[in-house]
Amino acid sequence: MKKILIAIAVQVLALAACQQDEATSGIAEKTVIEAYLAAGVPVEVRISKMILYGSDVATDSLSDLPVRLLHDGQSFALAPQGGGRYVLDPAVLLPVAGATYGLEVEFQGETLTATTNIPARPAGMKLSAMTFDAPDFSGGIGSGPPDFPDPVKINWDTETGAYYLVVVENIEADPTPLFDDIDPDELPSFRSEPVQTNQYELNFQNFKYYGRHRVVLCRILPEYATLYQTNGNNSLNLSNIPTNILGAHGLGIFTGIAADTLFLEVE
């Protein structure tokens, strides 16, 4: 009887030990690839490790992987720059609009691949006004709410089914805030959600600073648009992450973009 009990205890302990092993070592390491290709812009790829669940060790970038760009049947090796950054000498290759590019990364014996193309630059971009006249916020108590200016409309010629994204960025070296309570750590930029329309309206309420702003209209691809869908942040609503990196150990984004830019003044 005693032997049986000891045998059972050993079995239970062995089972517990196995479960423990499974919990900590069952998750495979994965790479996270991040690369945006634009016509005329040198190719740059960033690679890091996925942060493992249950691990209390902060993960690092990966700086010693073989990384290649594929184009027209040719392969071009990217040079590691440290910090997970890889670049391709622009003298060797500069991306062009309408072309297709591939990426290969060697990681733990697996070749991770991705393919994208660089879309044509958005055509016909127009702004309905070149300036925003900021309302007077110094009215004090009793003066009522300020009168906001009309929105500035951005129009462009859309292609059927194409996705666009608008990014607005203040380009002043030391911009003056519109309101007193602007968080100094907040980026001096904002963006739209991906849209499939041919216009977007910039409301004055979206701006945080006076001065010159760059209004960038990006033509983006579906693989990038899907990054704007939330994939949940808790155990009730987690869903798979959108990625166009193929391979069991690959995550992230490799996509082409094209953009046109106009400027807007907030006075």
Added chain:
Amino acid sequence: MQKLLFLACFLLCSTAFFAQTPDPESIRLDNLYAGTLAAVLEEVSQKTGIRFEFDRAKFGQQTIVHRATDVRNLLRHICRERDLKYYFGPDGTVHLVGKYERVDTQNLSQKQAHTGPPTARNFTMSGTVRDAQSGESLPFASVGVRGTSIGAATNVDGYFTLLDVPTDTCALTISYLGYETITVFLSPETPKTGLTLELEPAGQGLAEVVVTAEREDLLQTNGEQVSMIKMSPAKIATLPNVGERDILRAFQLMPGISAANENSSGLYVRGGTPDQNLTLYDGVTVYHVDHLFGFFSAFNPNAVKDVQLYKGGFPAKFGGRLSSVAEMTGKEGNQRTAAGGFDIGLLSANAYYERPFGDRWAVLVAARRSWKSPLYNQIFERFAGENEAPGLPGGGNLPSFASTVKSYFYDLNGKLTFKPSSRDILSLSLYNGTDKMDNSTKIELPSFGGGEQPDIDFGITDLTKWGNSGASFKWSRRWGERFYSNALVGYSQYFSERDRSAGGSFVDEDGTEQDFRRGTLENNDLRDLTAKVDFEYKTHENNQLDFGLQFTQNRIAYTYAQNDTSTLLDRDEAGLTSSVYLQDKLKLADGRLTLQPGLRVSQFSATQKWYAEPRFSASFKINNSLKINAAAGQFYQFANRVVREDILQGSRDFWILADGKRVPVGSAQHYIAGLGWENSAYLFSVEGYRKNLHGLTEYSLRYSVVPGQDVSYDENFYNGTGYAEGIEWLAQRKFGNLTGWASYTLGRVRYNFAQYGAADFPANQDVTHETKLVAQYRWRRFDFSATWIYATGKPYTAPEGAYQLTLLDGTKQDYINVGAKNAERLPDYHRFDVAATWRFLPRPDGREKGSIGLSLFNVYNRSNTWYKEYEIVDNQLIENNVRFLGFTPNLTYSFKF
């Protein structure tokens, strides 16, 4: 279809051939009566032959003036005017007593068996079982001939028929959950038809000490129907609660029903989900039963008379669900006098009023509404506090504007009952309940300076609203002693609206109003129009046939839209389910063996297919205490509630009609076997079950993203199979001041969806071990109760890891890489609750007018985990547990008049 309609007409017409029998209350008088009570009743007695018994010294000289149409009309007038009540004794004598006088039916008949020889043998006896105080009929009460296997249950309207009663000198035993069991000795004078048997609520007031009858507990199980449990709505008030006593919450304390769901009052029965449970309220299907994030259910206990739950293997009478049936019968309203009451707790106020109108009408109205107490706010913040306002258009920020959360729920119940004759009952039942939570912010900027500047009307909408409406009209008719019909037309609607968006309008420089809206909009609208007729036919003393027809027209729409321009999912489907059923209840071997074979056949218009559902159950009494039972059956479900895997806020599920393609018709096979030992004080039972499930559906965007292609939302219905199996143990003490039960369930629910991999995975509702201890103790005018619940943690999907990407505008976005489906378990759930109720202001009948209840929820403040949140901080994946409610006290004050 034509055949079904023809059959319905035939069945309705054929009922006219069944014989009818006279009813003493219906004897016509058509006379003006004026004089003392004693003189008037003497005159009536001479005319009709009915004998009257009453306290002549106390009531005999009271004056009566009334033109009476029949005996019932006269008696009801007298009772109403003089605060009396009446009933027929077993010998046919009419007894009049004070309205609050406690009735001992045994005294009214005979204390002992009739000593003379019987004058009739093997005759049929019928009548009604009622609540002695209110005159409410008692459905599904048990009436049996003592010492024999002859017995019957009252039907939903309280009628019973006993065929082949051996002699007119034997004794009847009448029992009903929550009421004193009584024995009535028959005599040759006892009427054979129209007998009214009245039961007193159990354990009420001081009179209890002299009552010798048996006492029934809150819970009744191990009856003739396999896997069915009954609960007394009147007795759930003594159980611990949060804010409001609740019928479905009380059911969650029963074995086989999962209790570790603070955020759902729906019933998870034997591994099934709430949508797989058919919830019937007065014959109408209720599709969503949650109030206040599911913290308690939509059913007002003041309006409910009877509840029974079939945990599996349910009869052919019921269809359209895979797992179980909860059948609730609403109160008709007091038949004898006006009555009412109210309850005020820390969540809501609840009031009801009931009264008869004339001799044949009765009405009941009940209403509840929440109010903003600290407890309400605590629950609201815990369950709604995770909501974040949707992002503003363009991702920018406005100067902050304060918003006030507006939130409430209410429900209304009404029932009107009309009894045009002693054979017919017409009733109209209405229900309406709504939950609304509005966390919206609205900013209006009027123009200044003579309107030269544009108006801006901007708002962030965060609105959740859901509710049910239901109405049913029912006609019940007793065609003869053996034949009864119940025809019903019902309408049920469920809606759920979710609007999390930012938007508004402004007037531009051209004077044109421009609208804009960005965010998520969900809308689910379900309508159910049902017509059905049920028949009961007792072919002989040991056999009853039940058969009927049901037609249900469903229309279910669901839309899921983003930014008011792109509708991602838009379904609007209608379908007619036509069903016919036949079931037989047969008793063999001197009543020791009960067999219940049945068949339900349905035709579903959306798939143009027929579905046959054979059912069978059997129970065998090995001896007076020991019984074995078994059941098996096939079940189909045509309207499914589909769970969305990918969202947290708002409705995580939506109703949708099967189309046989992306959403298949669900099906299940049940296999049940059990053993029970029971005497008058204790019950021990064990029951095992296995359910095979097919056609399960889940909606998810988990695999929707295909690089290089547009997102397709309509194709993300995943289909799978599954099974649920388990064993339930129950030990119950039913008698004495200390009652209660201990139950343990060992269970397993596994699903298999190809999209999640080849292996089975634990379903969301899977609980391996679940233990419940429930104790109730009565001391003087105090009721004490305590419950302890322990359950294995629910499965959840954990991430494998996470990373950040820098988007084109420079912001960093977190992405969490999902791991295997439901591969991890939350910590075990356990909780201890206690409650004490003090009853005061006793009335002459021993019942108390008022009570104060103190309830302590989660006494040892266990931090039970609801779900886990993840975020990336300093290049690490941080996990936070979101908890259910901690220690929560509640006080309830109730008053009845």
